[in-house]
Structure formats: structure tokens, C-alpha cells
Amino acid sequence: MSKQTSASSAELIANGSQNFIRQVTVFSQRAHVSRRVNASATIGLNRFAIEVTAFEVDADSVQARVFGEGEILAVQYQRIPVPQIVQADLKALDAQERQLRQQKDTLKAKLSSVQRQQTFLDAVANFSSVEVPKEIQTNMPTIGHLQDLLQYLDDNAQTLLEREQSLKADIENLDKELGAVQQHLKQLRVNQTKKNQPEKTVIEVLFQSRQAQPVEIEASYVAGRASWLPIYKADVSASHDISLTLFAQIKQNTGENWSNSILKVSNAMPVTTGALPEIQSWILHESMAYLSESLDLEKTALCASAIEAGAAPMQAAAAMQRAPEAHFAQASSTDKGTHFEYELPNPVDLSSGARESLLPLRRYSPPGKFFHYTIPSEEALVYWVCRLLPDAGLPSGRLNIHFDGEYIGKTLFTEKRPGEDLLLNLGVERHIKVLREQLANQKTETFFSKVERHTFTRELGFNLIVENLKAEAVTVLVLDAIPVSDTDRYQVKEVTLNPQPDERDWQDKKGVMAWRLKLEPNQEQRIQQTYLVKYPKDNPPEGID
Incomplete structure (x- = not known):
């Protein structure tokens, strides 16, 4: 059986x-x-x-x-x-x-x-200590025989x-x-x-x-109890070449040790519900708020050492012949259609509960354009940025910045959004100054004959000042928002912009103006803007009164 x-x-x-x-x-x-x-x-x-x-x-x-x-x-x-x-x-x-x-x-x-x-x-x-009977006695061994026996x-x-x-x-x-x-x-x-x-x-x-x-x-x-986060390292050379290295920061507290295991990281979003999203009607309600479109840009103020493009001279080559520079090992990337997956080149050992592990995934040198970027209404800082070609395999994560081999700080790397440029924030540029000063803020009350209700008219004016203190010419993208209204209770009139913006409604953001200023060394340029805002006395928009 x-x-x-x-x-x-x-x-x-x-x-x-x-x-x-x-x-x-x-x-x-x-x-x-x-x-x-x-x-x-x-x-x-x-x-x-x-x-x-x-x-x-x-x-x-x-x-x-x-x-x-x-x-x-x-x-x-x-x-x-x-x-x-x-x-x-x-x-x-x-x-x-x-x-x-x-x-x-x-x-x-x-x-x-x-x-x-x-x-x-x-x-x-x-x-030898035993007495031998006479009938079996033999001749005594020689001295040599005894020595051999003892040895x-x-x-x-x-x-x-x-x-x-x-x-x-x-x-x-x-x-x-x-x-x-x-x-x-x-x-x-x-x-x-x-x-x-x-x-x-x-x-x-x-x-x-x-x-x-x-x-x-x-x-x-x-x-x-396992997770990973993307972390980037940006290397910018003195000649303005840029390379990005993507790392995976892995937390492992599953209760199991991963010993000599093939390890992959994925940016897939596992499905947690089977229901499809439903579209709802978009009902516009009168807002009490100042309805200027926000720029919806994630900015991280980075107070780092001054970055002077091209200021750091290349050091003389060493007399001794050096071995070629070793680079990070790279993981293989697979496009899964809805997401990307990276497989590390060698098996790894990750014990449960161990410290975070930082493993390299990818290094590449994307083509990019460097320029400077500022939103004076938000903060009096100018950022050095690089516009990159979009790459679907780069998720959002922390970005560590190295300029000409030296670490200068960290910021955030965000995925490209629809209709927007993929901008890499390389930190604050201390040699370009920006100021937004108010020129006018005057309120006038208007009565409607015998009607008790009355309206305020507020005249607003601002002067944007951008000054280049560098020893080389720079291009600065200046963004500012002019108030807009989607209700007849608020009116924006007599808008004057000098000089005229290079682009209105920048990236389809209503009321956002963009100026691309080319400044020579030690050159200053001003942008003047004035407008009138009319609104009911009992219902002022946010940010105006």
C-alpha cells in the first residue's frame, strides 16, 4: 500500500x-x-x-x-x-x-x-618482576635486546x-x-x-x-511594515552639466530577514478599493476669498552657500595618472505600463528592524536648461533651477545637491505635473536680488444715490525690482499674479503692466503673468503694475481689505 x-x-x-x-x-x-x-x-x-x-x-x-x-x-x-x-x-x-x-x-x-x-x-x-620456573628458563637477553625492548x-x-x-x-x-x-x-x-x-x-x-x-x-x-522612498543626488559641474542619481531608502520591519534575496522597488500604487471614481457637478459658489489663482508650486527655501555658476575654477589635473572614477551600480528598470519597477543588480541582505538602507537605483544625465526663478509676492528669494525633459521613471523624493563636487544642501524633487515644466530646484541664488515694493494702496468709497448699499474702490500698485550682482549675464523668470474674479460683485479694472509680460495666464493659471528678464552684470530692471479693485463694502475679498 x-x-x-x-x-x-x-x-x-x-x-x-x-x-x-x-x-x-x-x-x-x-x-x-x-x-x-x-x-x-x-x-x-x-x-x-x-x-x-x-x-x-x-x-x-x-x-x-x-x-x-x-x-x-x-x-x-x-x-x-x-x-x-x-x-x-x-x-x-x-x-x-x-x-x-x-x-x-x-x-x-x-x-x-x-x-x-x-x-x-x-x-x-x-x-621482568615475575619469577620464571627453571623448566622454562632461557638464556638472558643481551643488553642490546633489552634496550630495544624498552624503547x-x-x-x-x-x-x-x-x-x-x-x-x-x-x-x-x-x-x-x-x-x-x-x-x-x-x-x-x-x-x-x-x-x-x-x-x-x-x-x-x-x-x-x-x-x-x-x-x-x-x-x-x-x-x-516595509516601505521605500526615492532620494536623489544632483551633481552640477562648473561647466553646468548635470547628472541625477536615484537612490532607494528602504525601511524593513516585516518580521522576516531578507537574506541574499533579489530586491526590487516599485512606484506602483496597489489598488485598495475596487470602485471607480465618479464625476460630480462643479457648482460655483460666491467666494469670500481673494480669488487670485495660486501658483501651486512646491517651493522649499534653501538657505545654502552662494552658488556662483562658473565661479569655481577647474583645478589643475594631478600629475599622477589616476584610475578611472567608479560609479554607482545601477538597477535594471522595467516599464510595467502603469508604473516602473527597479531590480537591484545583486542580491541583498536586509534584516527586519535594521537601520534604513540607501541603495542606488539609477544614474543619468538629462538634457536641461538652467535659469533663475522668482515669485516676489511669495518671498524675496531667487532660485537657481534647471528645466529637465520629462521622465516617467522619476518619482517624487528628497534631492541632495552637489555643486562641482561639494554638497550645498537639499530640497525636493517633484514629479512632472500635466501642462507644467519639470523644474529642478538647485537652491537659492544669493547674487540676484529681488524686491516687491508697494506703490499705491488707496481706498475710495462710492455711493449709489439714495441706495444705502455702497461700494469701495481700491487702487493698488506694486513695483518689482530685480538686480543682477553677478559678473555674468543671467535670465530670470519673474512670476506674479494679478487678481481675477469669477463674479460680478468683484471687478478688476484698469490693469497696467510695464513692461508687458512675455506670457499671460502662465501654464493656464488665470491671472498669472510671466516675465523673462535678461539682465547684464550689475543691471537692475523694474516691473510696474497697477490696477483697481471694486467690491461691496459688506463683502470685501480676502487679501484686499
């Missing part, structure tokens, strides 16, 4: 050499873990319990594939009391105990043989003593190892008899095998 495994018992395949994590894909807040498992199947129904030690597992994400002759009947994630499982480690310990006992028996037999030889030598050495006894006695001591030491070590194995076995068997049994989390695979065979199982699941 063929041997079968009943569904009431399972073989626990403990986390180890026969059940290991082969590949991990890290998402923004979770990780997809793939295990490779080796097992032996008997003919008939086999119940494999694949141990998983992750703290948090999405039970709905569990999958398994079995490579062998047969059919998969079920795959599920569950907790199983230890005594319900025929443990692979218990079997291994039993086999180890038997092997140690056999080794001990062999050593004891060798020790007994050595001791018998010692007894014989002792008998020969003591023979033989001495040499063999020393050899046998050393062998005896070595065998006793080996037996003592075996006894210690055997005792540890027996203690472990005893503890496992005690645990099986306890009422409050410990549990193991497992992926249970029911497999109907057509024959006795070794099988390979690939089990996968989504584990929590």
Missing part, C-alpha cells in the same frame, strides 16, 4: 534552507514577498505548511504554485498549533541524535581497543596514551552535543503535550500528488 499524508496532519516546512525568501518587491507602504520551498511529496494528498514569520500578512494576497506531477487543491493563510504539525525539525533532530550515538559507539570501541593494547604493554613491562615499550605506551586522551576528548564533546540535541528534543515533545499550544503562521498548500516525488513550491504574499 502506498504511503499517504492525511489532511488532518501537515508537514511544517520551517523557515530556513528549504523555505527561504527568494525575491522581494517593495512598494510605498508594503512589500510583495516570494518564497521558494523544497519539499517531498508522497502519492496521494499532501498537506504542506510553509512557515511565514511576517508580522502582518494580507491573507487575500497569498498565492502558491507547485512544480510537480499533481493538482493543487487549496491554498490558504492560517495559524496552526504546533502539535498539529509533523515537524521537519523534529525529524532532523531525531536523525541527528541517532548519528551522534553511532559516532559515540564507534569512539568507545576505539578507546576499548587502545586500552587493551595498553594492558598488554603493561603486562610485558611487568614480566619499543616507551614509544608505544606514549602513542597509546595520546590516542586514549584524544578519544576521551572526542567522546566528551560528543556527549555535550548529544545532550543539547536531547534537551531540544525533550522541549519539543513537552510543547506538544501542553494545553496552550504555541502557534505558527503558515501558508497551507493541499497538493494531490500522482507519485512520490520532490516538488518545488513558490509561495507569495504581501507583508506590511
